[in-house]
Amino acid sequence: MPGKALTPYKGDLIKSTMPYYLTIAVMISILVAITYFFLSALVTGSVGSATSYGLVLGILTWLYITPLTTCFLYIYMYKHLHDRNYGLVETAFSRAIIVLNRLPVYKASYIPGLLSNLGLARLAQGHYQSAESLFRDALSQAEGLSARSRSKRWLASLCVLYNNLAVACLRLGNYVEADLLLERGMKLLENEKNQRYRFYLAPLQLAASVVHSELGELPAAEEHLHKAQEVLRQTPRPSSISPSARLLDVQCDIQQALIHARRGDFAKADPICDHILQQESALFSTMSLKSFKLLATEYMNHQGYDRSEALLESAYAIARDHPFHPDSQELLSCFEKQLQLTDRQSEVKDMRSWLRPVLIETKTDTQT
Structure with a gap:
């Protein structure tokens, strides 16, 4: 089976997690080496060497447990944030914090x-x-x-x-x-x-x-936005936060389009909006829902229904997987307004049915 080509975003994920993999490899290699020398000293009956290696092994274990756990958690987090599976990330981190707080290790x-x-x-x-x-x-x-x-x-x-x-x-x-x-x-x-x-x-x-x-x-908002964009253009990006850096670029675009739209300057907002809609969906999260809704609302007020619907559809793809998020509920109301303004009231009921299958699936999983 041919391999699937990596999207730029997945490429960023690999680049970001690589330092954690290297850290894990180095720490485990050191622990394995010290353990080998410790066991060898025990087998040969060298009590002094065994004691020394045992002491070093104990200190390194005390020092390494938390950073090793942290590295594994960050790799796990990057993967599931990309999948927008925030519940798994929450569970992993909350359990790790509980366990680490109980262990007598450096943390x-x-x-x-x-x-x-x-x-x-x-x-x-x-x-x-x-x-x-x-x-x-x-x-x-x-x-x-x-x-x-x-x-x-x-x-x-x-x-x-x-x-x-x-x-x-x-x-x-x-x-x-x-x-x-x-x-x-x-x-x-x-x-x-x-x-x-x-x-x-x-x-x-x-x-x-x-x-x-x-x-x-708006003038202060635009001033801060320009400073953010200047930093992103001129400053090298830390490899450990490459996905976040790309998300910042897109969020700056959304904010720029929103400022132009609120000023009524849609000639400037339109090309930025079109650029946003061309981005891969993996760059957006539930934190993007409100921005999409606000920008879509500005286009609806301007009767730019094609772009407002495109924005709402992009957000809807995220919101459908997170029906209980407060921004998802607001997005649903905004989409209803879009349908009503474009004389498609008959589609409102069908659109609202997206919540029912999710509730049924949740109930079934709970019973299982």
Whole structure:
């Protein structure tokens, strides 16, 4: 059977997970080598060597359990985020955190990242309050570790956490705190000495653009968007977040089209919208549903029904697999309006039937 060609997005996934595979290989190789020497010393009766190797093996096991677990989890996460199977990601991370917290192993510097990714899985499912709580916990721990270590290596993690918590606040309508968090993240990185981490300004600037757009402050929204786009154009992208970087490009396009549409400048919005619709569906997630709905609404208000329907259909393909997500319900109402405005009221009932098969499947799985 011929192999299936990799899409660019899958190619990014392989590139992103490769460092984790290499880390796993190195750590396991070291453990296997030390274990071999330890067993050899036991067999030959060399008590001193066996004691030394046993001590080294114990220390390495104490150090390696959490990073090995983290690497496996990140590989698992990348795969299932690509499949939009957020429930599996949530289950894996929540169980891993519970187990690691019970084990007498080193874990302090890894727990904030695990909590953050668990929060992302909750955020993608529309559980905004629990996601916010997880991000706050992760940020509090990361700030404490950063203050104690006084190391710049925490800058990227802190900025990611400021961004994630700000997005959760934005989804909950807490625009003031979201803006303050984003400003704190940007101030950390705008120092000239921190150019190594400049790429992380892009998501912060993009989120700030969304905040100001939601508040109706379009000039400020556009200014932040242009800064995000400038960072994406000029800054090398960390290989470990290649898929996220491509998603940022598309989200910037959506935000740009939305700003033009809200200004009534559809001559500029149209080509950007067409470009968005040509992108592979794997680049979009449940976090894209609201953006698609907002842009589609602008086109409906402008009577640009062809583009609004194309946008809604793209979002509908995601929403159908996540019927209980709050944005899916709003999208359904928006699609109903589209059908009514285009004199297709008879299709509303058929469109709403998409929820019933999902509920039946869920009930059957539960009974099984």
